[in-house]
Amino acid sequence: MLRLALVALVLAPTLAHAEEPPPTAVPTGTGGGQKPASSGTTEIEGQGKFGSVTAVDDENKDVTELNLSAGGMLSTGNSRTAAGTLSTNFRLRRKVHQFTAIVLGNYGAAAPSPAADKFETTVANIQGRTRYDAFLSERWSAFAMLTARHDRFQGLDFRLNVDPGIAYYIIPKKNHRLWLEIGYDYQFDLRRDDAIIEKDDMGNPVLDADGNTIQIADKTFQNHAVRLFAGYSNHLSEKVTFDTGVEYMQSVVYGDVFRINWDNALTTQLANRFSLSATFTLRYENHPLPDVRKLDTITAMNVVYRFF
Secondary structure (H helix, E strand, C coil): CCEECCCCCCCCCCCCCCCCCCCCCCCECCCCCCCCEEEECCCCECECCCCCCCCCCCCCCCEEEEEEEEEEEEECCCCCEEEEEEEEEEEEEECCEEEEEEEEEEEEEECCCCCCCCCEEEEEEEEEEEEEEEECCCCEEEEEEEEEEEEHHHCEEEEEEEEEEEEEEEEECCCEEEEEEEEEEEEEEEECHHHCECECCCCCECECCCCCECECCCCEEEEEEEEEEEEEEECCCCCEEEEEEEEEEEECCCCCCEEEEEEEEEEEEEECCEEEEEEEEEEEECCCCCCCCCEEEEEEEEEEEEEC
């Protein structure tokens, strides 16, 4: 996988006051969950959580926050590579209502040899997630989540996940949370043309007797699944925060089909609104498209800017 190295300053406008990241900030990926680094989290459903947080009074239920993070790498000469990751994370809470939105993107390219004239794309994905929570009590909430993803190397032009469910907070503090979610997942895939045709060992399309490409998978795919998620968020310190979440989706249509997403983020405050975030995202799909590997991981380091 691509290595994303740090360094990128993000300058940005301003947008209201920050607290700690939303309960949904860690997964997504292919389904939902809490965020991703790309987030990088290649998978908002992505990939890891970004942002440093200041503890606030538990009685304050109204929150508006926006975090922006970015990282990149560029090398020239004999080894030529370019990579970048970008993440935005928005949270709005008013009393018992909460809305969150996350957008994550990753891109990477490299020259296969010193003599090559052109760069070849090695990473290309973007994902986004929106979620609405209605807090029924201190420990219970009902939610609806919508996740969209484009991933060139997973063979996806577009993947849509719709996830309603309920959440139970074992530790319900704003700066220290442990919670479980259970719900339903609907998945719709629109696959890339080059991912559903048969290819030879050189990567060239195989043609039938009439000169047409041989299709080895359907252009679209739909699935219904049970979704389980566990998340943990520790923001007890203003200087160091940690978020993690693991998501499991078991198909009820195809008994041997399941997916796992795992997102992690460790954030250290550098100064004022700037922080450094290290994220790790894992995406596992046990029945991917032909010629697509089952496991993807992304490790990234990003500079984070927290708007107030």
